[in-house]
Every structure is written in structure tokens, then in C-alpha cells.
Amino acid sequence: MTDHKLPIVYDNEKAxxxxxxxxxxSMSRRGFVKKVGDVSATSLLGTAALMxxxxxxxxxxxxxxxxxxxxxxxxxxEKAAAVARxxxxxxxxxDKKVTVDSTPAxxxxxxxxxxxxxxxxxxxxxxxxxxxxxxxxxxxxxxEWIRVLKMEKGDFDASKMPDGYPDSYGIQVGGNAYxxxxxxxxxxxxxxPEKVPExxxxxxxxQCMQCEKPPCVKVCPVRTTYREPDGIVVVDYNWCIGxxxxxxxxxxxxxxxxxxxxxxxxKDMNPKTHYLGNRPRMKGVVEKCTFxxxxxxxxxxxxxxxxxxxxxxxxxxLLDPDSEVRRVLATKKVFRLKxxxxxxxxxxxxxx
Amino acid sequence: MQTNKQVLTNMIVKESKxxxxxxxxxxxxxxxxxxxxxxxxxxxxxxxSVTQKDIGEELKNVRCSDTTDGVLWWGDPFDGTQPMGxxxxxxxxxxxxxxxxxxxxxxxxxxxxGLACHNGKFPPPVAADAPPRKLTMHTDLxxxxxxLQHGKGGIWCLDCHxxxxxxxxxxxxxxxxxxxxxxxxxxxxxxxVYRAWRDGIHGKRIGEWASTGxxxxxVCTECHNPxxxxxxxxxxxxxxxxxxxAPLLPKGMDNADHERHGSGH
Numbered sequence: 082m083t084d085h086k087l088p089i090v091y092d093n094e095k096a097x098x099x100x101x102x103x104x105x106x107s108m109s110r111r112g113f114v115k116k117v118g119d120v121s122a123t124s125l126l127g128t129a130a131l132m133x134x135x136x137x138x139x140x141x142x143x144x145x146x147x148x149x150x151x152x153x154x155x156x157x158x159e160k161a162a163a164v165a166r167x168x169x170x171x172x173x174x175x176d177k178k179v180t181v182d183s184t185p186a187x188x189x190x191x192x193x194x195x196x197x198x199x200x201x202x203x204x205x206x207x208x209x210x211x212x213x214x215x216x217x218x219x220x221x222x223x224x225e226w227i228r229v230l231k232m233e234k235g236d237f238d239a240s241k242m243p244d245g246y247p248d249s250y251g252i253q254v255g256g257n258a259y260x261x262x263x264x265x266x267x268x269x270x271x272x273x274p275e276k277v278p279e280x281x282x283x284x285x286x287x288q289c290m291q292c293e294k295p296p297c298v299k300v301c302p303v304r305t306t307y308r309e310p311d312g313i314v315v316v317d318y319n320w321c322i323g324x325x326x327x328x329x330x331x332x333x334x335x336x337x338x339x340x341x342x343x344x345x346x347x348k349d350m351n352p353k354t355h356y357l358g359n360r361p362r363m364k365g366v367v368e369k370c371t372f373x374x375x376x377x378x379x380x381x382x383x384x385x386x387x388x389x390x391x392x393x394x395x396x397x398x399l400l401d402p403d404s405e406v407r408r409v410l411a412t413k414k415v416f417r418l419k420x421x422x423x424x425x426x427x428x429x430x431x432x433x
Numbered sequence: 434m435q436t437n438k439q440v441l442t443n444m445i446v447k448e449s450k451x452x453x454x455x456x457x458x459x460x461x462x463x464x465x466x467x468x469x470x471x472x473x474x475x476x477x478x479x480x481x482s483v484t485q486k487d488i489g490e491e492l493k494n495v496r497c498s499d500t501t502d503g504v505l506w507w508g509d510p511f512d513g514t515q516p517m518g519x520x521x522x523x524x525x526x527x528x529x530x531x532x533x534x535x536x537x538x539x540x541x542x543x544x545x546x547g548l549a550c551h552n553g554k555f556p557p558p559v560a561a562d563a564p565p566r567k568l569t570m571h572t573d574l575x576x577x578x579x580x581l582q583h584g585k586g587g588i589w590c591l592d593c594h595x596x597x598x599x600x601x602x603x604x605x606x607x608x609x610x611x612x613x614x615x616x617x618x619x620x621x622x623x624x625x626v627y628r629a630w631r632d633g634i635h636g637k638r639i640g641e642w643a644s645t646g647x648x649x650x651x652v653c654t655e656c657h658n659p660x661x662x663x664x665x666x667x668x669x670x671x672x673x674x675x676x677x678x679a680p681l682l683p684k685g686m687d688n689a690d691h692e693r694h695g696s697g698h
Binding site for chain 1: 475490491498501503505507633635637638640641642643644645646651667671673674676678679680682693
């Protein structure tokens with residue numbers, strides 16, 4: 082598939098291409114049978130040995146990926162090997178030097194986010210910046226982690242309250258029947274005015290809330306999604322089986338599924354990646370916002386924070402009283418989305 | 434000898450002409466190449482623009498939106514910045530390294546402002562308490578100076594711009610303020626907003642998230658237009674923007690009529 086001859090490090094030394102003719106599958110198979118004595122495992126390993134006989138960098142690294150463990154249970158050496166494997170494959174696939182970072186969480190850091198819902202103008206730059214940064218699929222397989230909802234401004238005019246409900250309106254949730262009742266989480270996703278903000282509208286971006294008690298983590302049957310010590314919830318894409326239980330469990334609609342092979346053009350690919358963050362994903366795995374782990378663990382703001390033209394997005398360390406997010410919590414009116422779900426989100430909405 | 438000299442000068446003139454033509458050619462070529470570079474705006478359209486360029490490691494200084502020409506992504510958040518200097522009002526808070534992008538490089542009239550037309554003597558300086566009059570120049574910036582919405586009719590040009598040194602602001606104490614430090618000017622009236630900005634909870638910053646980290650601070654005029662603070666009927670400090678395109682519709686869905694509110698259910 083690829084024309085690029087890259088220095089390939091073979092995980093199975095016996096199957097190096099120099100002696101590819103001398104690495105007969107039958108011999109190794111017999112050896113494996115003696116050692117393991119398990120037919121199904123033998124056939125799997127046999128296939129793996131066959132695949133390493135090719136010159137294809139992708140094939141060579143991919144089979145090893147299939148056999149790697151859960152990222153959390155890997156030793157330092159195994160993590161380094163996994164990262165090196167991915168760097169080789171991505172560099173070949175995207176024609177540029179791709180780095181896969183594995184920086185762990187820093188001690189004394191708990192990431193928190195604050196969004197000024199009064200300032201947001203609904204320009205969707207955050208959603209697009211997120212795609213630029215995090216290597217999501219494009220085109221007809223488009224995936225965006227941030228969704229901006231256009232909401233109607235509620236009207237609690239007491240003089241209209243006794244007017245009752247007109248027949249055609251059906252059952253309403255609270256508020257007044259003739260004009261938009263209060264705020265329910267029912268926004269427009271696909272609004273397309275010439276300019277934003279529109280009159281009589283406000284905008285509510287939603288994304289992963291990085292819950293302290295994440296329901297998605299509770300339901301994952303293979304424990305591939307988990308909370309990191311700095312508070313972000315991550316996915317080891319290689320260990321994900323694509324059951325989508327987490328998508329069902331999330332009250333914030335923060336997770337996305339790769340229904341098809343992700344479409345990421347080479348020129349748009351961001352080569353600075355993290356194993357738990359924006360490295361290119363594969364078909365059949367779940368992905369989500371990680372507060373740009375590849376940036377924030379290196380000190381940078383997340384991409385959505387930087388791009389916001391009105392400065393509505395604030396980010397920082399919740400354990401640092403001088404951080405921007407703590408100053409918001411100390412001085413502004415703050416609420417969390419669906420706080421009653423006891424998920425303890427670390428994503429705060431605020432007003433001036 | 435003289436003829437020789439003349440010949441020589443003639444040659445020099447000719448050569449210089451050729452050189453000039455070459456220079457022109459190169460200039461036009463380079464400007465053509467320059468025109469191909471993508472220029473996009475950072476926060477407010479028309480207030481601050483940046484030219485896309487490579488910064489190595491397969492990265493660009495900025496990535497721009499194809500649909501709106503807005504910056505979507507900063508490869509180098511500190512490109513073209515300089516230290517912000519002291520905060521105008523001291524406070525007991527810790528802050529890391531603060532940098533800003535100079536505003537004067539973004540202002541088209543700034544290089545001649547204070548020299549060409551307003552040199553301090555001409556036109557004759559107006560007294561600071563002179564009654565407001567209609568502007569004859571700069572109506573592209575301020576269409577109607579007598580109806581300036583900033584300050585709701587309470588202030589006019591010379592309450593911010595110095596009457597003699599036109600390339601500086603003047604604050605209420607008579608101190609000259611540089612165009613690169615509009616926060617020193619705006620903060621005099623907008624104290625509460627200014628304090629929130631100083632604490633990092635108003636306005637835009639890019640760079641490092643740590644409270645002791647290096648950040649590029651966006652100054653007031655990078656987002657707000659001081660000459661058009663009300664945006665007409667909108668009564669908003671921030672001008673409207675063209676939004677990025679809507680997300681992809683779910684498969685099998687042709688339009689988003691199902692979610693349109695207001696026109697009956």
C-alpha cells in the first residue's frame with residue numbers, strides 16, 4: 082500500500098524480511114503448538130507471523146497493536162513500544178513526522194473549565210478548532226466533539242401566566258404557553274444565519290464535562306475508558322470494542338462513534354498527538370474531548386479556549402486558587418449542566 | 434573628459450533604470466507571491482489580521498477557516514508579540530509572563546498619524562473643552578461624531594485622543610497613553626471590566642494555562658471597536674460574525690426542519 086521504505090523494527094525477530102523465505106509458517110506453528118497447545122491461539126499467532134513477512138509498515142505494526150494490552154496495565158517499556166509502533170505507522174500513513182506523546186498527568190493538577198454562557202455568540206469556531214487540533218474524521222464521516230446549541234430566550238412574563246395553553250400546543254414543560262417557556266435542553270443544532278449572534282437567542286456549547294463520577298466509565302465493559310489523575314476522562318482506542326455503552330450512559334452527549342473508516346486528509350493531519358488524545362482513530366471506536374490532553378499536559382490552553390473570539394472560554398487548574406477557572410468560581414454566578422445527575426462535572430457555565 | 438563623464442553618467446542612469454525596472458519586477462513578483470499567502474483575522478474582523486506562514490515541524494503559525502477567514506488554530510501563540518509591560522493599576526495577584534501584539538502595526542493611518550496631517554501645529558490645536566463639531570475627515574471610522582454612542586453622548590473624540598499629539602491617547606489625568614496600551618485608557622472608565630480582564634476572566638488569552646505561565650493577552654481594541662461600541666441597534670460590545678458552517682446532518686436527513694422552533698409545533 083505505501084511506497085515508503087521506513088526503518089521498521091520487527092517485534093517478531095524470527096519473521097524479519099531478510100529470511101522471509103526461511104521463516105516457514107509450518108515450522109513456527111509446530112513450535113507454537115508444542116509450547117502453547119491451544120489451537121485457536123496458535124492460529125492467531127500463525128496469522129500474525131505471516132503478516133510480519135510483508136514489507137508493509139502498516140501491516141507489521143497493526144498486528145502488534147491487536148495484541149497489546151490495556152494502556153493502564155502496560156509497563157513503561159510496553160508503553161514506549163506501543164508509542165514507537167504508532168509513530169512509525171502514522172508517519173508512513175500521513176507522509177510527515179508524527180509524534181505520539183505519552184506524558185502522564187502532573188501531580189497537583191485537576192483540570193477545570195468555565196464557559197461564559199452570556200458571552201457566547203454561537204460562531205462555532207470552537208467546534209472547528211477542535212477538529213483542526215484533534216484529528217477528527219472529515220467530510221461525509223464528519224465528527225465534531227463540540228456542539229453549539231442555539232436556545233430561545235425564556236419568557237417568564239407573569240401577566241401571560243393565566244392565559245392557559247392553546248389546543249395546538251400540546252403539553253408544555255413549565256413556563257408560559259404562548260411564548261418560549263423557560264429553558265429546557267432543547268436547542269437548535271443546525272442554525273445557519275448570515276451572522277451571529279442572532280437577536281433573542283443565546284448559545285450553549287456542550288462537550289465532554291470531564292465528570293468526577295463519569296457514568297461512561299462505570300458502564301465500559303472492557304475498562305478502556307477511565308478517569309486520569311488530572312481529572313480528564315480518556316479512551317484507549319486500541320482496547321475499545323465499539324459496544325457504545327458509554328455513548329448511551331453519557332448524559333451530555335459528549336461521545337462520538339467512528340461508524341466508518343475515519344477520513345483524515347494528510348495535509349490536515351495534526352502531527353503532534355498524544356496516545357490518549359488526538360492520535361488518529363480507527364473504524365469502530367469511540368472518541369471524545371480530552372481537554373486537548375496533548376496540549377494541556379505540555380502547558381498549552383486547549384484549542385477551543387484559544388480560538389473563542391469573545392473570550393467566553395476559561396481553563397485552568399482547579400487546585401490553584403490563582404487560576405482563571407478558580408477566579409470564575411469565586412466571583413461569578415456558576416451552574417453545572419444536569420447537576421442533579423450526580424456526575425460532578427468539571428465544566429462550569431457562568432454568567433457575569 | 435567631460436564627454437567621457439557624460440557617457441559614464443548616461444550609462445549609470447541607464448543602468449539604474451534597468452535596475453529600477455528589475456526592482457519593480459522583483460517587487461511585483463514578490464507582492465504576487467505575498468498575495469497568495471492567506472491573511473485571516475484573529476478576534477474582530479478588520480481589527481487584527483495575521484498572515485499564514487510555515488514555522489517548521491510541518492506546522493503553520495496559524496490555521497485559518499476556509500469559510501470565514503477567521504483564525505481557527507495558533508501554531509505559535511507568541512508570534513509577533515512583545516512584553517506587555519506593567520499593569521496600569523497594581524494589585525496583589527501573581528501573574529506569569531504577559532505579552533501582547535502591538536496594535537500600531539495594525540492601524541493603517543498610524544505611520545502618518547501625528548506627522549503628516551496632525552503634526553502638533555497644524556491644524557491648530559483645539560481646546561480640550563471645545564464644543565463637539567462634525568468631523569470632515571475620518572468619517573469612515575466615525576460616521577457621525579456628534580452622535581457618538583460611546584459614553585452615550587457624554588464623550589467625544591478629544592476625551593480619548595490627545596488634541597496635540599494625535600498618535601497618543603490622553604487619559605482623564607492628562608497623561609499620554611500609547612496606542613499599544615489601550616487598557617490604560619479604557620480602564621479609567623470601565624474599571625470593573627478592567628479588573629476582570631486583569632484577573633483573566635474577561636477577554637481572550639492564548640498560550641499557557643498555568644496562572645504563572647506565559648500568555649498572550651488580547652487588549653481591548655482587538656475585540657471591541659471603540660468608535661462603534663453599540664453596533665447600531667444591537668447594543669452589544671462585540672460585532673456580529675459570520676458563523677462556521679453547521680455540523681453534518683444525521684444520515685438520511687435532508688434538512689433540519691425538525692428542530693426549527695417558533696412556527697408552531
